[in-house]
Amino acid sequence: MDSGNTPREGRVEHLSDHGLLALIGRGDREAFARLYDLYGPAAYALAARIVRDRDLAADVVQNVFLAVWTGATQFDPARGQPSTWIMTMTHHKAVDMVRREQRRRTEVLDAAGDEPAEGPTVEEQAWRGVTRTNVRAALARLPDPHREVIELAYFAGYSQSELADRLAVPIGTVKSRTFAAMRALREALAAAGMHPEDEWNTSTS
């Protein structure tokens, strides 16, 4: 059914994400399929976590990748990794949808459990597993009030002013907790050897 969509082995697998985007900007479907295989499942997992609905999450991912296809030529490599671009767009579109639908939920992150294999290769699956473990461990080390403002904002789509109301603290407190939490998160990830701006690209590691 998708003959012609399935990438042949070899032509694009060695490319960095920036290289894939460059080809996508020239209308290369194989490169596009490869980029989807790399980040589509992660984007879907994020969207599903935020919107809590399989169909809406699928719509988010479809919209994101359509925007990748049409926006690839405008992507400025200086703005960072394509993966950050993709996940940021996914986050924004999912949060927009949650806010529109008022579907937001307040659960904190699910506990780690048995998780299905993901990623196109075993190396990438392994990398994802390590990344997940590290990010979760870094989050777990934050003081509860700090972790709370990050999780409620990022995963539940609350704005900072809504958080101030909900948590019954001044908005300045929400902002200062957010600042402290993000700084601590960065340090904890660095201690685990992860530097997001450099390393969220699976294709060049």
Next chain:
Amino acid sequence: MEHVDELIHGQALYALSPEEEEQVALHVAECDRCRRQLREAEALAASLAYAVPAVAPPPDLRDRVLAAIDPVVETAPAPAAAARRPAARRSWWPRLAAVAVPAMAAAVIGLAVWNVSLRGDLSSLHGNLSSGRVARLGNVGSVVMSSDGRSTMFASMPAAPAGKTYEAWVIRGQAAVPAGLFRGGGTLVLTLTKPARPGDEIAITIEPAGGTKQPTTTPIAHASV
């Protein structure tokens, strides 16, 4: 110039007020230092995405994503083939391109064209117009069906309500086949993903976002082609 350090992390988490967002956007457009900080904070925030449990995407999502970038419309008027894949959903979320189409009727000049503008597909649209059957589509527009069954809809419709989508259908007897999703919001030219043949009905319903496999609401417009 006042830096926006205290807003950077809120922006990276997409949690600012619209006014604050605008303030950040205006500032980082001119300030290298804050722009770099925002990029770093966005990368850090994006790392949170990888903390969520892996969940397998729907099996058809990859096909949908790849089909969504495909401007080539199914042209084979093969009902059997269409029947074999009733679940294939294709949608064209706005791939906006303002195109002047001088040969087209005045009512549709200068439109945002959803589905026909990329890859030179407009030539086939002209073919439709010169050789097709035209049918009135309720009070929202009209449908042109070419001899190979390809149907192009010209309509003016408000944006679908939040959380909803418009869905087009080809109805043959009692069977309704999904023929594309769209959001509306202005005038549009849209080629249906399923071929029709004389005697079929083309109908538009409002469905939950993502579309459905069968209509769940009364059509807001229909046409007999």
